[in-house]
Amino acid sequence: MSGLLLIILNSLRNRRASVALSVAAIAISVVLFIGVLYVRDQAKHGFMQTVSGTDLIVGARSGPVNLLLYTVFRIGDATNNIAWQSYRDIADSPEVAWSIPLSLGDSHRGYRVLGTNLDYFRYLRYGDHQPLVFAAGGPFADLYDAVIGSDVAEALHYRLGQSIVLAHGAGNVSFVQHADKPFRVVGILKRTGTPVDRTVHVSLEAIEAIHVDWQSGLPRPGQTVSAEQARHRDLSPRLITGFLVGMKSKIGTFQMQRWINEYPDEPLLAILPGVALAQLWQVLGGMETVLQVIAGFVVVAGMLGLLITLLSTLNERRREMAVLRSVGAGPRHVFFLFVIEAMLIAASACAIAVLVLYGALWLIRPALLSATGITLTLEPLSTTESLLLGAVVMLSGVLGLIPAALAYRQSLHDGLTVRV
């Protein structure tokens, strides 16, 4: 068959223009298909690392995905708050290494405001256990200091010293503002690729201060407390939305989770972030499937392009078949010729696709990180992706059987004398 391989290679070279178009069509479709899978894997990896090093997330009893959404992704609202005392009770347990209280409910120009304490900057980890790093300034020191994420700073063109006003509620447009108690940006965090980038951070005391003259979500009429007056009030937090827990030993995590879930003073829910993230990713799986189906159709279109190329050259290849038949090529040779030719085209396309994919990823990596915060790491193709490439090559071989059968039938009809 080595002789036939020489013929195939020379024949392909002789039709290099149409072959190149076929290779390009399949390569583009394979780039899209593998690219979707690759970026999906990378996005999933990034998603699963939105929060790392946290052993438990605790909030009022609701669903695990809901708790994850509002505490980690700042999406939606808590069904209820939890008492500060309950938080302290759990946080002071000897098994707990650290904890970060979270208080949500306000916003600034569509970005969620998070009330927390300095442990947030000390203990919160994302990605591969990476800590938060300040691009400028530092953590809040004064009551009306704010630390903003990189997306907030970039989108709103904020710098250190910028004065900002928080709004009550989480809507993009709020008519109820805490305009009497403006904040000053004292820190801008470096990009993390997580919801931290889209968050305005203030102290828990600041959350108390802006609500000191509020009741049931509205200002108390005739009882205005100025920013300076608020400083002298008792600003100890009474309610928070949730908190993150880091355990001294991982072994105690499940025991702690059970204790919190059976907490006698109020109904609480403790979830394992990894499990909840996986559940949430499953919810998002529908979109993933749609993307894969679209990419799959692109590959099918590419393969049909290959089939069209092979079929369209059949007429001009009648003489070639007649020559090969005259020198003894039988059906298996004709079939081998078309099948191997199709597989060679597909294999070349796959190889080019992989090179293009890595080249493109390498080129768009900085822009993607800057625009979306998604960090793409150039890793070898996964087993699934490699198997898919193999499947594309095998499928093209199967498709090659169609022109092979037609060519053989044509050669039987043509005999030895082809006049084309």
Place this chain on the structure above:
Amino acid sequence: MTTISTEEAIVLRDVEFRWSQAAAPVLDIAELSIGGGEHAFLLGPSGSGKSTLLNLLAGISRPTRGEVRLLGQPVSQWRGSRRDQFRVDHIGLIFQQFNLLPYLTVLQNTLLPCRFSARRRRRAAADGDAHESAQRLLRGLGLAENLWHRRITALSVGQQQRVAAARALIGQPELIIADEPTSALDADSRDAFIRLLFEHARQSTIVFVSHDRSLAPLFRRTLPMSAFNQAVRP
């Protein structure tokens, strides 16, 4: 193993060939025999069934009735793959339009049958190796060494015809079938080509097909199609 007889190279008995759904046959031959080593000239106008007969002789087609024996073998009774193998092992074909692969070099085209037939490869390598045998043939047919690695498309018509002859002759097949191979050549080149063919195919049986009556004197035996194909008789 196939036992080859060179006494009777071609024997056709009671052969009929008709295309499916065709009312009349294209070939209707009661008896035709060509002896081993004979140089036969098959003469006939267009539509006299020459190409169909060549397809039967080359084992590409099978008769709808009757028997075709080549080199003593009942080729018409065999399955396609066995006929394919027999063709490349024992038959060299030369075509009117040469039918060379344009993307192969002169040498690669010449060696093409050796790629499909171990027998032809062995016989071509009897005095060295197949490449040397191909080079000897090309040299003998007047194709200079500087042409051997050129693409076929870079050659003149006459040169291409000689490459086609070299491809048919490589590995000394017992039977050479030439289908109007000189129709594109002028008279001098035509005669020179036929002489070269005879010189290099001394051991082989040659069936030379043409509608050009002026070639008949060059052959020992002339077989007009109308003499044995009852399907074209008025």
